[in-house]
Amino acid sequence: MREERMDEVTHRAAEDNRRAWDSFRQQRDEGLVDIRPRFTREMAEQFWADTTDGVSYLTGEQIAELVGDVRGRRLLDMGCGDGDELLQWARLGAEVVGVDNSPRQLAAARHNAEQLGINPQLVRADLLDLPEELLQGEFDIVFTSAVTCWIGDCLAWFRGVRAALTNGGVFLLNDPHPVRHDYFAEGPFVHRSSEPTGWNPAGHDITTVIWQHTLATLVTAVGQAGLRITHLVEHPGDGSIPACPGGFTLCARRV
Numbered sequence: 001m002r003e004e005r006m007d008e009v010t011h012r013a014a015e016d017n018r019r020a021w022d023s024f025r026q027q028r029d030e031g032l033v034d035i036r037p038r039f040t041r042e043m044a045e046q047f048w049a050d051t052t053d054g055v056s057y058l059t060g061e062q063i064a065e066l067v068g069d070v071r072g073r074r075l076l077d078m079g080c081g082d083g084d085e086l087l088q089w090a091r092l093g094a095e096v097v098g099v100d101n102s103p104r105q106l107a108a109a110r111h112n113a114e115q116l117g118i119n120p121q122l123v124r125a126d127l128l129d130l131p132e133e134l135l136q137g138e139f140d141i142v143f144t145s146a147v148t149c150w151i152g153d154c155l156a157w158f159r160g161v162r163a164a165l166t167n168g169g170v171f172l173l174n175d176p177h178p179v180r181h182d183y184f185a186e187g188p189f190v191h192r193s194s195e196p197t198g199w200n201p202a203g204h205d206i207t208t209v210i211w212q213h214t215l216a217t218l219v220t221a222v223g224q225a226g227l228r229i230t231h232l233v234e235h236p237g238d239g240s241i242p243a244c245p246g247g248f249t250l251c252a253r254r255v
């Protein structure tokens with residue numbers, strides 16, 4: 001039997017995962033999933049009030065150290081989802097563009113942005129097949145959070161990151177820490193189910209394809225893509241796994 005090429009695997013995975021994210025988002029918008037639904041005006045005001053000078057795992061101090069002042073700088077959020085971090089970056093003054101391949105996630109991001117009076121450019125695209133307009137070396141910062149498990153070919157992805165960045169531009173890769181998993185089991189793990197679960201209460205027939213990349217895989221791919229790593233910041237965990245970090249941020253520059 002012919003072995004599947006990596007681009008065939010990643011293409012199929014992207015389509016399965018897009019359907020899964022659309023389904024999850026739909027159920028979340030319908031109020032079936034017990035986590036934050038789409039913003040109402042009041043929730044948006046609360047989000048703004050709760051937003052600090054940090055973004056996700058990163059404190060304001062860490063952002064200042066890794067990237068400096070973000071005001072007026074162009075930032076691309078790869079896998080922006082419903083815009084949680086994208087909107088926090090906008091709040092800090094960055095000119096933000098979000099890209100995601102799930103139309104429902106992007107619709108949620110648009111809705112949330114509108115509630116906050118922000119008008120980001122949102123692009124529907126696969127991270128392994130980005131439109132040329134995003135690959136012109138025009139972004140000062142490329143940010144991504146909680147996305148690596150959805151992408152099989154990190155080297156191809158990070159080559160796109162490099163092409164999107166200006167010379168000297170900064171890549172911030174934010175993720176749950178991989179030591180939280182069975183460390184050397186990298187996948188891909190294909191899971192098909194129509195059992196109702198917390199994320200899929202309606203029991204849609206869903207297939208997900210995920211990877212658990214090691215830090216070595218990610219660091220090597222970032223380096224091979226032509227980015228120079230300047231920092232690796234490990235963030236404390238919540239104690240749910242004793243003595244285990246919660247997440248990490250890898251910071252690299254296009255040189």
Ligand SMILES: C[S@@+](CC[C@H](N)C(=O)[O-])C[C@H]1O[C@@H](n2cnc3c(N)ncnc32)[C@H](O)[C@@H]1O
Binds near residue numbers: 105125
């Ligand atoms: C866990 S969410 C993270 C969203 C956001 N960055 C955050 O941290 O809240 C993962 C996002 O990646 C998107 N995604 C997964 N695979 C993708 C792909 N191949 N191309 C573009 N987006 C993808 C999903 O649609 C989803 O919105």
